[in-house]
Amino acid sequence: MELEFKWDSDIDATDIGVSVKNGAVTLTGFVKNFNEEWEAESDAKRVAGIVGVATDSEICPPYSCRAASRLAFKSISLRSKPIRAN
Template sequence: MMKTDDEIKRDVEAELRWDPDIDASNIAVNVKSGVVTLTGFIPSYLQKFEAEKDVKRVQGVVGVANDLEVRLPSVDQRPDPDIARDAVEALKTQLPYSYQNFKVVVRDGWITLEGEAEWNYQKEKADMAVRGVKGCKGVINSIKITPKVAAQEVKRKIEEAFLRSAELDAKRIEVEASDGEVVLKGTVHSWFEREQAERAAWQAPGVRKVEDRIVIQP
């Protein structure tokens, strides 16, 4: 039996309150046709992502619009040069062999990442590295993926990853690949499964764009 929007709303609110790593006191939850919209304020950029992860775990959720605004407490506000210095150090720590390929620009607490990467995991890891820098209000990840692998090889590697995954029914998902761009089609049973498929696609070498057309059928 499918959950109603009111039931999803209740469960999302409970999940947010249950998470000890976020302050959910100023978060408002709205649900329409299974799509959850988060509005209000959150005291750190890292908590904004944590709230989104909480929502995606709730059964019945088919989409999330994270419109939370980061409002840093005065004690966490810092000058842009200090944020930039710590962001560069975070990149060096998390990506010691490729951090030189990236550039950090900070304006009004927002960190912009620029440069090129061969693998999407490097782009993701760079984003995650700077996300927790004190004073960060948001991250704009402009790192470009430079494809160096043939489309058929990309398609094969993604399909093999699907077959290895215990969380995915590979027979229900179709993969198309062209010039570093991947399209996923088919059906899955949950948002988590859809996210796992997309993550597996991004982990293939040379992938610079994933268009996820997978439909959730609970």
């Protein structure tokens, strides 16, 4: 599946998660636009042995989702304090 995504220059699979069970594929994560989501689904359907594809991805313009995730992580990291044993 990953090789199929690498061959498709129309998608950036960096934020696309793939799980396969009994020939059924579930795509999760973030895509930049509807076209990228459609391309990822089409790529998955081309792989031998795949009987169905479910898409549970979120359409998110470039950097907006990743930036929000990084800011949230930084905020959590700054708030947490190390636990010291007495």
